[in-house]
Amino acid sequence: MLIRKAHFKDLPAINEIYNHAILNLTATFDEEIRKFEERQEWFETHHDPRYPLVVAEDNGEVVGWGSISPFRPRAAYRFSGETSIYVRNDKYGHGIGTLLLQELIILAKENKLHALLGIIVDDNQSSIKLHCKFGFQKVGYLKEVGFKFGRWLDIIIMQKML
């Protein structure tokens, strides 16, 4: 398994993995699948080294991706980042999420981020466990802030100081 910086050519696989999550999971609060053009724009925002985008490659195939995005757009939030990790659905539970988050934390430290946040739907046990493994702590709870697949969704905010 190779964890490396994402390249433009990885975008179709990244988008496919994410679109599967949009259509099938509450892990993302997006509801409309993302067009390739939107992905291109998003890719440009990850040229800033503070906001890395990495992929997991297995036998030449992208099987997962992880990114850090600005937590919020206003300037004073610039040392805080939000994690996103998506593994291809046939590869869950094989340690790929662990490798991706490990790499993101290394890069976040190198790039002098101060705080990392995971914003996670409260029944996503695998993501909560993954973040706990790396020392993220539960610091907040938002009740019924999402509505998807006909039900209200609560959010857990997890944070790691770097």
Ligand SMILES: CC(C)(COP(=O)(O)OP(=O)(O)OC[C@H]1O[C@@H](n2cnc3c(N)ncnc32)[C@H](O)[C@@H]1OP(=O)(O)O)[C@@H](O)C(=O)NCCC(=O)NCCS
């Ligand atoms: C959440 C996700 C990124 C985790 O990646 P993964 O490669 O499946 O996870 P790993 O195999 O690295 O396992 C990480 C930890 O979670 C635990 N775990 C994995 N699947 C689990 C499950 N279904 N239920 C409970 N715990 C689980 C593992 O036991 C492991 O802990 P351990 O090393 O102490 O045993 C991946 O499952 C995924 O992409 N899910 C769909 C999208 C998503 O939820 N993304 C996160 C949005 S916040």
